[in-house]
Amino acid sequence: MKQAIHIASTSAKFTVGIGVSTMFVATMDDLIYSNFRKNVIMPFQMVLVRSPAGVPASQSVKELA
Secondary structure, eight states: OHHHHHHHHHHHHHHHHHHEEEHHHHHHHHHHHHHIIIIIIHHHHHHHHHHHGGGHHHHHHHHOO
């Protein structure tokens, strides 16, 4: 019986830890990476969309930099 209680409490602690970690990562993703996405990733995506055949031209990358 003691072993079953220990397993149940350990499982509950593990589940709570995973929940807290998931919530932290989801919140930090919005706070930290939104500026990174806006200032770095989106401009590169626009260069790829604008370029023919999905291969960016060196001039477009130079303008982006």
